[in-house]
Amino acid sequence: MLEEKLESVPDQTSSEEQMENSSKEMRISEEKREDFCAEFQLHQNSSKKAEFFIQAEAEALKLSDLSITSQRRGPPTMCGDCNSSPAELSTVEEKSKRLLPEFISSWKDGTDAGGKTETAFLLKELDTLRAKNKKLQDKLSEKDKELKTIKLDLELQERATEAKIAEKIAALVEEVYSAQRERDEAVMARLRLANEERDEAFLRVQRLEESLKELENINPEENDMTLQELLNRINNADTGIDILKNGAIILNRIHRTKERKKKIIAEEMTAVIEQRDAALSQCKRLEQELHHLKEQNQTSANNTRHLTAENNQERALKPGCLFLPHLSQPLHCAKILNIPKDLCPVLRAVPKILVFSCVLALVVL
Numbered sequence: 001m002l003e004e005k006l007e008s009v010p011d012q013t014s015s016e017e018q019m020e021n022s023s024k025e026m027r028i029s030e031e032k033r034e035d036f037c038a039e040f041q042l043h044q045n046s047s048k049k050a051e052f053f054i055q056a057e058a059e060a061l062k063l064s065d066l067s068i069t070s071q072r073r074g075p076p077t078m079c080g081d082c083n084s085s086p087a088e089l090s091t092v093e094e095k096s097k098r099l100l101p102e103f104i105s106s107w108k109d110g111t112d113a114g115g116k117t118e119t120a121f122l123l124k125e126l127d128t129l130r131a132k133n134k135k136l137q138d139k140l141s142e143k144d145k146e147l148k149t150i151k152l153d154l155e156l157q158e159r160a161t162e163a164k165i166a167e168k169i170a171a172l173v174e175e176v177y178s179a180q181r182e183r184d185e186a187v188m189a190r191l192r193l194a195n196e197e198r199d200e201a202f203l204r205v206q207r208l209e210e211s212l213k214e215l216e217n218i219n220p221e222e223n224d225m226t227l228q229e230l231l232n233r234i235n236n237a238d239t240g241i242d243i244l245k246n247g248a249i250i251l252n253r254i255h256r257t258k259e260r261k262k263k264i265i266a267e268e269m270t271a272v273i274e275q276r277d278a279a280l281s282q283c284k285r286l287e288q289e290l291h292h293l294k295e296q297n298q299t300s301a302n303n304t305r306h307l308t309a310e311n312n313q314e315r316a317l318k319p320g321c322l323f324l325p326h327l328s329q330p331l332h333c334a335k336i337l338n339i340p341k342d343l344c345p346v347l348r349a350v351p352k353i354l355v356f357s358c359v360l361a362l363v364v365l
Helices: 002-046 050-073 086-113 115-217 227-236 240-326 330-337 341-349 352-364
Strands: none
Touching: 227 240
């Protein structure tokens, strides 16, 4: 029995809390309904707007939902010791049922009075809003199309740039590979040349070593021998080894003489070339001096000619100047110039200037 009582105690406390919560919710809903009714009466007296009626309907639906939820939240089993009695709950429900139809009937009366004008106005607004909505939708679709086209253009540009970059990279890679191949080929060619030169150097060294060995085997007395003696020794030799030794000595001497001749000829050629260069430079210098002397002689000749011409002119002008005072006396002029006396009257008729010019011409001649 004690255990059953202990188990019933938390059930009672939970039911009390639920009842308190439901009573609080009902009070809040009643206050809201009263406030909304007052607002509705004010709006009904002043101006009847469609927005307010829509709001009123939504508020009414909310309040009805609150009452229904409050009824449903109540516990199925009630104890006799609870604070809120079922009589209080029934009074709250009756109030809510009475207020809802009153609120709805008053709302309907207000809407019937100016319903026709407001519905027409609302329909017009709906039409305008639909048209605006269509325009906005069309604009939005156009913008979407533009955005899609821009995105496609950007993608194409990106792909084109990527393709160009890839082509440039491929070209650079090909150039790098070609340059690397050329470098490798050049390196290989150099290595081949170096190997060939090395082989030739080894062969030369071997030949020199062989020639040195042969020279070491020859006696020093044999170096002083003449070619005739060596030929005689080849003729008198009994074995092939002696013939080969003597032949090697002869070839070595011939080779040395050729080298000496080459050196002498090269030295003589260098000396001749140097002499030729010196002679050419000297010839050029002499030609320049001769040209300079010719110019000096020409200038001096021109000066002398000019001076002689001036002297001749002065000499020619002196008798003319002496003859000028006698121009008025034709007989005296005729005597000086050995002109016959018959031409004296002619001289008188001729002007003095012509006579002077004729006299000058005769003097110059």
